[in-house]
Amino acid sequence: MKGKYPVIAHMPVVIAFLAFAAGGCSKEEPQTPAKKVHDHSGWWCEEHGIPEHLCSMCSEKVAAECKKKGDWCKKHDRALSQCFICNPKRKAYYAEMYRQRYGKEPPPIEEK
Numbered sequence: 001m002k003g004k005y006p007v008i009a010h011m012p013v014v015i016a017f018l019a020f021a022a023g024g025c026s027k028e029e030p031q032t033p034a035k036k037v038h039d040h041s042g043w044w045c046e047e048h049g050i051p052e053h054l055c056s057m058c059s060e061k062v063a064a065e066c067k068k069k070g071d072w073c074k075k076h077d078r079a080l081s082q083c084f085i086c087n088p089k090r091k092a093y094y095a096e097m098y099r100q101r102y103g104k105e106p107p108p109i110e111e112k
């Protein structure tokens, strides 16, 4: 009999510890800013850093045209001339278009 008691006596402690651990471990989720719904009504595609009417990632039409021209990055599924992963220089090219139009730096692109 004597040997059993300590185990039972410890149970509430164990349960309390587990409850604490479970509660203590749930870290606050980092506050991610609410995702803006990407509308395509503007001139600039904020998501891709390219004017909407040229954005091969948003416009099926542009994508088809780029594919026809052979301007296509199969790996990243976008026009090669708009693939900033393969062609980082192109990012500056489109950013310059934004600067020309608005006289300021384009909004930063969300890296995926």
Ligand SMILES: [Zn+2]
Pocket (backbone or CB within 6 Å): 045, 047, 048, 049, 050, 052, 055, 056, 057, 058
């Ligand atoms: Zn886009």
Ligand SMILES: [Zn+2]
Pocket (backbone or CB within 6 Å): 073, 075, 076, 077, 083, 085, 086, 087
């Ligand atoms: Zn690419």
